[in-house]
Amino acid sequence: MTPEVKEADYELLYWPLPFRGCFVSYLFAYRDVPLMEITDFDEVNEQKARLPSEQPIPFIGPPTLRHRNTGFTLNQMPAIVTYVSQELHLMPEDPLDAAIALKILMDCNDILMELCRYNGSIMWEREAWIEFRSQRFPRWLAVLEESVARGFFGRERASFADIGVYALLGNMIRCLPELETDIVSHAPRTRELCTKIGAQPSLASFVDGHEKRYGKLYCGGYIEESIRKMLEMDLR
Ligand SMILES: N[C@@H](CCC(=O)N[C@@H](CS)C(=O)NCC(=O)O)C(=O)O
Numbered sequence: 001m002t003p004e005v006k007e008a009d010y011e012l013l014y015w016p017l018p019f020r021g022c023f024v025s026y027l028f029a030y031r032d033v034p035l036m037e038i039t040d041f042d043e044v045n046e047q048k049a050r051l052p053s054e055q056p057i058p059f060i061g062p063p064t065l066r067h068r069n070t071g072f073t074l075n076q077m078p079a080i081v082t083y084v085s086q087e088l089h090l091m092p093e094d095p096l097d098a099a100i101a102l103k104i105l106m107d108c109n110d111i112l113m114e115l116c117r118y119n120g121s122i123m124w125e126r127e128a129w130i131e132f133r134s135q136r137f138p139r140w141l142a143v144l145e146e147s148v149a150r151g152f153f154g155r156e157r158a159s160f161a162d163i164g165v166y167a168l169l170g171n172m173i174r175c176l177p178e179l180e181t182d183i184v185s186h187a188p189r190t191r192e193l194c195t196k197i198g199a200q201p202s203l204a205s206f207v208d209g210h211e212k213r214y215g216k217l218y219c220g221g222y223i224e225e226s227i228r229k230m231l232e233m234d235l236r
Helices: 022-030 039-049 079-089 093-117 127-147 160-175 177-186 188-196 201-214 221-235
Strands: 008-015 034-039 064-067 073-075
Touching: 008 022, 008 039, 022 079, 022 093, 022 160, 022 201, 039 177, 064 079, 073 079, 079 093, 079 160, 079 188, 093 160, 127 160, 127 177, 127 188, 127 221, 160 188, 160 201, 177 188, 177 221
Parallel strands: 008 034
Antiparallel strands: 008 064, 064 073
């Protein structure tokens, strides 16, 4: 008898790379719940370029998530994550814990913005990169490390904050392995937690699929080239 293949209730529209979209897709993968990923570049571009009045939800940048039966659509990664976390049982029950989990997720989103210089609006220059890698990035990592020490994430029952930290650092280490030493030095417990989350079988196999499809592609475009150039120069 063929095993029953469950249809996905939701579709995620995002560029053909994991980057910010994986904050959403990893939640589904962690719970082994199907998700349809729409990653065709032209399709994403077409939806993004529509007039706000003609978009299912007015938005500037993906990811967007759409419920396939009702058409309900949402953008802004933290809004999507908190919405689906109710259904996926990844939302902390206590409202204070939920607020703190959202704070962690938004810290992760800020780190992405800083690393990719507001979606590549400017490229890295040497001086700014050195400041980032020696000051800002360690400080962000220390913020995450203090947060795990305070139990904001890394508790026995995983929440969307744990998956968010893994989406940030797990994907960063996978694609930009040069940064792993920074993470291990400044956030060792957080790094250990990422290893634990990433070992969850359905998530691990989903990440393997991304690796096969996209290799080490990180944020794409000129800004990825710029980050890689800085990392290479750091080695000299
Ligand atoms: N605050 C938004 C940021 C969305 C965003 O910047 N998306 C990027 C891809 S990661 C994009 O394609 N932006 C296109 C643009 O800003 O024009 C979120 O968290 O979802």
